[in-house]
Amino acid sequence: MSSHSTLDPGADRAAETRARILEAALAEFAASGLAGARTERIAAAAGVNKALLYYYFESKEKLYLAAFEMVAGRVRDSSMAVFLRDASPGEKLLRTALNHFDRILTQREFQSLMQQEMMRIHEEQGALPILVKRVFEPMHTMFQTIMREGIASGELIEADWMQIALAALGANVFYFLSAPVWRLIMRFEPFAPEALRARRTALVEFLGQAIFTDRERGAELARRVLADTPMPAGEFSTGKFPGIEVNSE
Amino acid sequence: MSSHSTLDPGADRAAETRARILEAALAEFAASGLAGARTERIAAAAGVNKALLYYYFESKEKLYLAAFEMVAGRVRDSSMAVFLRDASPGEKLLRTALNHFDRILTQREFQSLMQQEMMRIHEEQGALPILVKRVFEPMHTMFQTIMREGIASGELIEADWMQIALAALGANVFYFLSAPVWRLIMRFEPFAPEALRARRTALVEFLGQAIFTDRERGAELARRVLADTPMPAGEFSTGKFPGIEVNSE
DNA sequence: GTTATTTTACTAACTGGTTAGTTAATTTAT
DNA sequence: ATAAATTAACTAACCAGTTAGTAAAATAAC
Secondary structure (H helix, E strand, O other): OOOOOOOOOOOOHHHHHHHHHHHHHHHHHHHHHHHHOOHHHHHHHHOOOHHHHHHHOOOHHHHHHHHHHHHHHHHHHHHHHHHOOOOOHHHHHHHHHHHHHHHHHHOHHHHHHHHHHHHOOOOOOOOHHHHHHHHHHHHHHHHHHHHHHHHHOOOEOOOOHHHHHHHHHHHHHHHHHOHHHHHHHHOOOOOOHHHHHHHHHHHHHHHHHHOEOOHHHHHHHHHHHHHOOOOOOOOOOOOOOOOOOOOOO | OOOOOOOOOOOOHHHHHHHHHHHHHHHHHHHHHHHHOOHHHHHHHHOOOHHHHHHHOOOHHHHHHHHHHHHHHHHHHHHHHHHHOOOOHHHHHHHHHHHHHHHHHHOHHHHHHHHHHHHOOOOOOOOHHHHHHHHHHHHHHHHHHHHHHHHHOOOEOOOOHHHHHHHHHHHHHHHHHOHHHHHHHHOOOOOOHHHHHHHHHHHHHHHHHHOEOOHHHHHHHHHHHHHOOOOOOOOOOOOOOOOOOOOOO
């Protein structure tokens, strides 16, 4: 199983093992939560002995935090780029919403961990404070500034900026969160490529009509943004996380 | 606390006990999830012996389902009324969004259970299918009809009806879901009465501007709806569920 | 209408499976 | 050889579910 490339520098084989454990932990924690995750399964998925988890990370919780921080870093890096583009506030907002949608799609583990973290808030502070400082605080500042600029310049409607953010991002989160319900109600697969494409399109077109003072302009911008941002490729069909094997017991 | 009418026929003291167990279970499951919930804690909160849980409900999971169905019934009953009012589709929609917000606020346990159910979808079907049939299917039909009427009559903008639903309801769910993050980012309490009032208002006003073809009319309707629907009273401050004691260990 | 019998509601204490975490020994790399 | 990486085997705790029993109410018997 262990596919070490022929010229292994040896010294950092440990780093590779460490990384493999982290990936396995991420998948397991995302699929089963901190409490539901089984250290034995993480070890098996990483192809190592359980005790090695404790050699590298000293407890289940520390491992959880390490995996969470790893994926959080990725998310922040992939998200901040949008804000730096040269575009009007309204366009930046459309792009942010679209990027948010695509990010949830491609970084499902992060979304899953976040949701679980939201629910165990009352039990002794967990990963959140660090996450907020490192990921959400900077994004929030950017977002708020852009929104206010857009409203001040008259490009966007005069609504509570937070309400616009809630509607734009909430729609995405809610879509994926409630996918199992949609699946049962409407007998369609929310992760099917056509469904995803339709949702992406509807999201941007809706915002184009809903939050711009000039609805014509909003529609035009929506078209442009959609045209130059193709949907990420990948297999998202079942709603399961990629990389998680169905264990046979 | 137990307000048994003075002439207790004795016969239904059992029903009272059963109800007490269900309430305790609801609180515990909402706070800790199916896996995290401790049967011993439920028993203690209900003031009975753990074995009694198995006397009335034959397993932890059956107890979970019973509690879930109980609260789901309440939610459906309190929600369907809005659809039956005599009003334009647009107005009904504003009222639905507002009612949804208030419902999340007053029936926190349901929201919590739903979220947890969404996350353990891949492990052997749980409470969802029954829930969908009994609660979401009827609500969804109503919602879709109203939305289509509003778009057809020209009252609402020509957007994907599902996208409007996602934005309207998603904003609410997302607000409460991400409350812990807002709390840390903005140093304000998302469950403080002023914050809640502001959010309720912004929600309806935003929809008034965003989804009506005639923005004047939307704003006017928003004002009317807000004026005759006061915020539910109650103590929601900490984000903890009412009735859950902080266990001292 | 009192005594015997059954049923209902409930509890204390235990069982067995599960799982996070440990220890001491073994292998690999240099 | 010796330090780092890795494992097999073990332990302590926890917790869902069980068992064997009791007190009291309901029902039947006489």
